Amino acid sequence: MSDATLHAPSSTQFSGLLDNYRIPDFFCELMNRQGPVPAAVQSVRNRLASLDLEELRRRTTAAEAQLYRMGITFTVYSNREAIDRILPFDAIPRVITAQEWDHIERGVQQRIAALNLFLHDIYHDRKVLRDGIIPAELVLNNPNYCAAMIGLKVPGGVYVHVSGTDLIRDRDGRFLILEDNARTPSGVSYVIENRHMMLRLMPDLASGLPIRSVEEYGPRLHQTLCEVAPEGVVDPQVVLLSPGIYNSAYFEHVFLSREMGVPLVEGKDLFVDNHRVFMRTVTGPRPVHAIYRRLNDEFLDPLVFNPDSLLGVPGLIEAYRRGNVTLANALGTGVADDKAVYAYMPRIIRYYLGEDPILESVDTHICAEPEGLAYTLANLDKLVVKPVGESGGYGLIIGPHATAAELEDFRHKLLENPANYISQPVIGLSVTPTLCPDGVEARHVDLRPFALTGRAVWVLPGGLSRVALRKGSLVVNSSQGGGSKDTWVMAS
Amino acid sequence: MTDFTFNSLLSRYAECIMWLARYMERMENLARLLEVTETFVRDGEGQTAWDSIISINSDEELFTQLHPANDPADAVSFYITEHANPGSIVSMAVAIRDNARAVRPLVSTEMWTHLNVFTRWLLDLDAGRAKLNNLSAVCTHIRQECQTHYGIAEGTLYHDQAWLFYRLGKHLERCDQITRLVDIRYHMLLPREERPGSEIDITQWTSVLRSAAAYHAFRRLRPVAVTPSNIVGFLLKNESFPRSLAGNLRLVDETLTFLANHAGLRDLCAPLQECLDELRATLSDQTAEDIISRGLHDYMNWIQRQLTQIQAAIATTFWPQPPVGAHGAQLQRQE
Secondary structure, X not given: OOHHHHHOOHHHHHOOOOOOOOOOOOOEOOOEOOOOOOHHHHHHHHHHHOOOHHHHHHHHHHHHHHHHHOOOEEEEEEOOEEEEEEOOEEEEEEEEOHHHHHHHHHHHHHHHHHHHHHHHHHOOOOHHHHOOOOOHHHHHOOOOOOHHHOOOOOHHHOOOOEEEEEEEEOOOOOEEEEEEEOOOOOOHHHHHHHXXXXXXXXXXXXXXXXXXXXXXXXXXXXXXXXXXXXXXXXXXXXXXXXXXXXXOOHHHHHHHHHHHOOOEEOHHHEEXXXXXXEEEEOOEEEEOOEEEEOOOHHHOOOOOOXXXXXXXXXXXXXXXXXXXXXXXOOOXXXXXXXXXXXXXHHHHHHHHHOOOOOOEEOOOEXXXXXXXXXXXXXXXXXXXXXXXXXXXXXXXXXXXXXXXXXXXXXXXXXXXXXXXXXEEEOOOOOEEEEXXXXXXXXEEEOEEOEEXXXXXXXXXXXXXXXXXXXOOOOOOOHHHOEEEEEEEEEOO | OOOOOOOOOEHHHHHHHHHHHHHHHHHXXXXXXXXXXXXXXXXXXXXXXXXXXHHHOOOHHHHHHXXXXXXXXXXXXXXXXXXOOOOOXXXXXXXXXXXXXXXXXXXXXXXXXXXXXXXXXHHHXXXXXXXXXXXXXXXXXXXXXXXXXXXXXXXXXXXXXXXXHHHHHHHHHHHHXXXXXXXXXXXXXXXXXXXXXXXXXXXXXXXXXXXXXXXXXXXXXXXXXXOHHHHHHHHHHOOOOOOOHHHHHHHHHHHXXXXXXXXXXXXHHHHHHHHHHHHHHHHHOOOHHHHHHHHHHHHHHHHHHHHHHHHHHHHHHHOOOOOOOOOOHHHOOOO
């Protein structure tokens, strides 16, 4: 025992969780706010100080065992074996103040409004293309541009009913939009299950704090789908269409169908007769009016898309085109969350709404454009370069973290198909205290708020905070070793 | 008043929950049968009569294929841990969990969590632990887990159409199990009729009762003599015994009546009910002695064919468009 510890105040012998936390050179959600500490953050800090590391480990182990037993898992496939994994759960919450949330909420609402106007335009008048706001070929030649949607009127003009917007914070604590998810974003079940887990596990930490509830999501989702059901249908039948029990996100499909109180169907449970959709029940065929589909466009209807797919429903697209059933999200929304189209989003927002973006985007260089490619090649070691068509953090390179050989290798790939890439500066992502093998350490974190759009845009007051568990890693995806933590949006 | 009309159960859900219940019942029976066989059932040389289980389940062909040495002692792993046997306890547990996964929106979190943990326990059970000297403990545990499941189902399963299909599966399977047990055991023990009253004979016959968890209930009736026809009569015809054929046929019938009356399925259920009425009539019109003297084996066979037909008719009535469920058809026994 050294002199220093002998003479330290006795309280450090029972040190709080955060006493040995090394504050890194990033914005830290809890410990390095670069300004006055908001009251909500301070009270969570104080409460954490009364816990010790062993207690936190004990509770975390219990939580993860519980998630596993309850089957709150996603499935990874390797060597033809299906392995159920839990999304690692970190028990130190991430706090978002009421003021920060107000900003995020307005920013997300604005973004979704613009995305829907953009989608309507590109499938109808294409004014945005004629006015030269975005290159026409980027939209019309986009693999996600869906010809079946051209000229189709969708209820309420809503294409993106369910969305997840990936936000990050830079060194200054500024929230930036990193990515839109306008197809079939997943993760919302973890937002709600993490909260349940947190309240069971850390009742002492949460009690008395003005944390906003996330319970409303299921009923709101059902209401949204009813709002966009075909006109004239009273008491519409909503279903959730899943690829089935072997899908990695099946737990979430179960969760959401249960929260909505609607059947969880697979393609084989549905059929189309006279351009109307029915489900097969023990009492015979029952009409279906709105489908929350967790199946990608190309699997929805073998008559229109992939003829080999057994997951979809033959005739579904024609029924949809005739307005007899609503699909949420609409087809062809993938153009809007494309990584290259992303670069134009600030201009798209100004074009449709006449407003500046409330939430900024990350500067993006489009390698399909000569200037963008030249800049990217010249600064490869400083940039993040991402393939436009990939998700889940696959196929990207983070320049400052790559070896010379990796950079050289990537340079060839980039030159082979420049149009497949965009580049962005490396953002010093914010961090948050996280339980790690050696104690509580700083780990990078992002935030995915979820929004529902029927007659208006509603943003769930919470979100999925994904943590990169590997030290120094900026990749938070669950498929790449990410974990998650509960996100506490404060009411005041 | 329970309202079964408000939901229209997906056909796939009906199929999956019915098979969930059938496999659970079948698994419990198999665990009990293995345990009782190990403890009480001996052949002429005092060896455990594992081959009787193989014949109860009509598994001779598969067993020989997987175990060419044909050593009956392999029956233990064949029926507990062998994945290649679709009728093994581990295979059934996986099928139960897959079916539960498919109907997970309808079952309680408690039910799902229990099945998930139980299945993982079985998947982790290596063949070594399920060996003979540990068999009783393993089987007891399996049986208790099945019974825990019934308790959770009783306490948490919402009484809608899904519950009716769960009941159909459970009671049809009990009918099937009891007729198989009576048929095979009776034939195995029949030759020993020639030396009645011997020690081994009574043990053997009471083991039949134990296999069906019927021993103490039977004792309470204080029969004058423990005779084969007493036992057969009890297992087939005593409606108070939870596993009897008569009792379970009545429960299948009642469940169909519920479906017919409350779910607006009168027309669909009518042919099924006729078939059941006929079955029940043949049973109530005969004494156990009648059944035995007219040929127990033929009668049990006939009942099993009827049960298979009822299951098939339920399938064509309520899930007419194959393929529907995740599991089911491929695990049905061949007659």
